[in-house]
Amino acid sequence: MFRTPMLFRTPSVRRCASVIAVLAASLASPVARAEGPVTRVPPVFELPATVTLDDALRIFRTRGLDLLIADAAIADAQGQLQQASGIANPNVAVSGGPFFNYSARPPCSGCTSQVTSWSFGDNGAVADFLAGKRGLRIEIARATLMMAKLARADAQRNLEAMLKQQYVQVVLARQTLGFNKELQAALVRTLEINKLRYPQVIDEGALARIEVQKLEADQAVASSVEAVEQARMGLAYLLGVRTRVPEFDVDKSALDFKVPAALASATDESLVRRALEHRPDVRAAAYARGGADASVRLAQRNVFPIVSTNMTFTALGYGQQVPTAPVLTVGVSVDAPLFYQQQGEIRRAQAALARAALTHAKTAAQVASDVHTAFAGVVGSRKLVERMESVLLARAKKARDIVTVQFQAGQITLTDLLDAQRTYIATNVEYLTDLAAYWSAIFQLEQAVGEELRT
DSSP states (O other): OOOOOGGGGSHHHHHHHHHHHHHHHHHHSGGGSOOOOOOOOOOOOOOOSEEOHHHHHHHHHHHOHHHHHHHHHHHHHHHHHHHHHOOOOOEEEEEEEEOTTOOOOTTSTTOOSEEEEEEEEOTTHHHHHHTTHHHHHHHHHHHHHHHHHHHHHHHHHHHHHHHHHHHHHHHHHHHHHHHHHHHHHHHHHHHHHHHHHTTTTSOHHHHHHHHHHHHHHHHHHHHHHHHHHHHHHHHHHHTTOOSOOOOOEEOGGGGOOOOOGGGSSOOHHHHHHHHHHHOHHHHHHHHHHHHHHHHHHHHHHTTSOOEEEEEEEEEEOOSTTOSEEEEEEEEEEEOOOSSOOSHHHHHHHHHHHHHHHHHHHHHHHHHHHHHHHHHHHHHHHHHHHHHIIIIIHHHHHHHHHHHHHHHHTTSSOHHHHHHHHHHHHHHHHHHHHHHHHHHHHHHHHHHHHTSOOOO
16 A cells, blocks of 8 residues: 655645645746737728828827837836846755664654755845845836837837828829829810911921920829829838728828917927927936936945845654754855955946936937927928918919910910910929928927927
């Protein structure tokens, strides 16, 4: 018949075995395994038939692959914080075995032949907590987590500015295509009329010049179609489209000229102050500086040696008149810093702190430069658009219409008509370009300030 070994029938060993069983059960339990957020690739989606700027921003914020990559970096930083918050697991050891020279003869009446020993150590967890090292590690990990979150916000700031400017390019390409088609239709009518006037009113040279103008308009339409496709592809890529780009239109009113209320009374100084408060990269640099300062303190604190406490129980057999009575000992182990006191780690941490402080100052200076440059661009492009809308557009159209009527009546030469047509074309193309430059400058200013300014 099978009998339980004497080793596991002693009370001390049974208690140690119970402790081991509890620890093993806790480690095997699913609750003990940390689970964090998982960033998944979004499913394929279709763009709506008409994509407004607000639609583009909404799609980008929920499906933009660059932002989802930044979310994964945040999840990693959260894991680092959990890791830094962890407490060292205790060490438990149990051992036992027989006496090889055991004798059951008196006077060892009732003795057993088993040796039992168990020990428990904290792996330095208590000293680590009392010395404040764990708290400093948590402080560093929290700074890292905030830096990851602000890095995501900074990526969103830069990418949204790129998205808005790309949207402007799509609208500009669409508007330019529409204008070139309108011009093409007008030249087709002009050519048809003058074919009827040839050769009684105009000669072959004049007719050829009109045909060249019409063919140039055809070329402009073809180039505009290509520009629209390229701009659409760029916008679709930023929105995370991973399949064939569908046909979609954009809101052409996005180029309509207006002065946002947020910029009506804004100045360089006020915008710089707002940027220093809202720019994620400035705040991330501040957290980096704080984390570097905590790293210096942790490196200095690590000079304090690792102290581990332990407790050991040893029994050389059980019963009356055993050779040695059971012994319970409490001990402390220390890695004495006799030869090295973390000088290299402290020096590196201090250098990292100095670098973080300089980076913080440089980032603030960069913010001021970005705001000044972007604001100057807004002011300059605004003046160009206002001048266009107040005088140039109307006068160019008026001159073209008058010259067209005069040419049809035979009062002016073909050269005058073509010059008026070229002036009208150049003025309208310049106006569309100025509008695109104006809104691009506003979006660049939004990027510099770190706030929405277009509404």
